[in-house]
Amino acid sequence: MKVAVFSTKAYDRRFLEAANTDHGHELVFFEPHLTSDTAILASDSPAVCAFVNDQLDENTLQALANQGTRLIALRSAGYNNVDLTAASKLGLTIVRVPAYSPYAVAEHTVGLILTLNRKIHRAYNRVREGNFSLDGLLGFDLHGRTVGIVGTGKIGVLVAQILKGFGCQLLAYDVHQNPECEALGAKYVKLPELFQASDIVTLHCPLTKDTYHLIDDQALAQMKQGVMLINTSRGALIDTNAVTEALKSRKIGYLGLDVYEKESDLFFEDLSEDVIQDDVFQRLLTFPNVLITGHQAFFTENALKNIAETTLSNITDIEQGNPCPNIVTPEQKIAA
Numbered sequence: 001m002k003v004a005v006f007s008t009k010a011y012d013r014r015f016l017e018a019a020n021t022d023h024g025h026e027l028v029f030f031e032p033h034l035t036s037d038t039a040i041l042a043s044d045s046p047a048v049c050a051f052v053n054d055q056l057d058e059n060t061l062q063a064l065a066n067q068g069t070r071l072i073a074l075r076s077a078g079y080n081n082v083d084l085t086a087a088s089k090l091g092l093t094i095v096r097v098p099a100y101s102p103y104a105v106a107e108h109t110v111g112l113i114l115t116l117n118r119k120i121h122r123a124y125n126r127v128r129e130g131n132f133s134l135d136g137l138l139g140f141d142l143h144g145r146t147v148g149i150v151g152t153g154k155i156g157v158l159v160a161q162i163l164k165g166f167g168c169q170l171l172a173y174d175v176h177q178n179p180e181c182e183a184l185g186a187k188y189v190k191l192p193e194l195f196q197a198s199d200i201v202t203l204h205c206p207l208t209k210d211t212y213h214l215i216d217d218q219a220l221a222q223m224k225q226g227v228m229l230i231n232t233s234r235g236a237l238i239d240t241n242a243v244t245e246a247l248k249s250r251k252i253g254y255l256g257l258d259v260y261e262k263e264s265d266l267f268f269e270d271l272s273e274d275v276i277q278d279d280v281f282q283r284l285l286t287f288p289n290v291l292i293t294g295h296q297a298f299f300t301e302n303a304l305k306n307i308a309e310t311t312l313s314n315i316t317d318i319e320q321g322n323p324c325p326n327i328v329t330p331e332q333k334i335a336a
Helices: 008-021 058-066 084-089 102-118 120-128 154-165 179-183 190-197 217-222 240-248 279-284 301-320 329-333
Strands: 002-005 026-029 046-051 072-075 093-095 144-148 171-172 200-203 227-231 252-257 291-292
Touching: 002 008, 002 240, 008 240, 046 301, 058 084, 058 171, 058 217, 072 301, 084 093, 084 329, 093 301, 102 120, 102 154, 102 200, 102 227, 102 252, 102 291, 102 301, 144 190, 144 279, 154 171, 154 179, 171 190, 240 252, 240 279
Parallel strands: 002 026, 002 046, 046 072, 072 093, 144 171, 144 200, 200 227, 227 252, 252 291
Antiparallel strands: none
């Protein structure tokens, strides 16, 4: 099957081509994001492969359907960027990669926690400049601290497992309680209680209409003074303006982000020679207690290999009429 692959970087091509030796699809790679304007690039492709910041709204889906595309293969777990209702009406099949490497994201999450706490990034720069002063680098023991984990799917459970090893007290919140998390000693509580009791709050839930701006003024008001907030899930879980105000008031003592609600114009690109026009993002960068990485939590060899293999297996299953366990439907969107 001919597949138009959008938002392609060199590493995407490397892993997809390696995995394709077992499938034999015709992969055509495009660097631009998929939008209604760039959909024309897939004009003769029955399948399209898209990534997290591609815009799969109704207009884009209509353009693809009009050109003969019938399959959209997401090389990501999340699908909040897809209008699933429109896709269903247009007869488009959507498949995803539900789990590529939860270890990668969980480990990156804990890396952000450790780096922010012990200010490793600041210490690294100081030492390179010959400054060995410890002033301003004071941290705290993770042992005995209370961590609130919002979302206890595969990634959330692994974060709990790692932090249990540090001797943390674990609180959890999810609409569906996970026995694996409870077995680690995590206590499920309501969200306000988790916010009130946690020294660290880390987000691992999907982005839905119910979780959009989950962290807003009201949620922040319930948190401890000086709380550490971590987000490696989806950017729009956080109201960035509210968080900025909480940083200014020192309600938030530490902020670690691997995602940002308006990241589509920034992340995965080299903008080092450009003037970034997003004033909210630029304001975040001015805080000494903020650490931002560019949506790289997933970025390990293991994850990229799994993403490529699952993506191409999904396409092969659909092409051959085999059952595919990774199809996404509008009902899943509601339940997610």
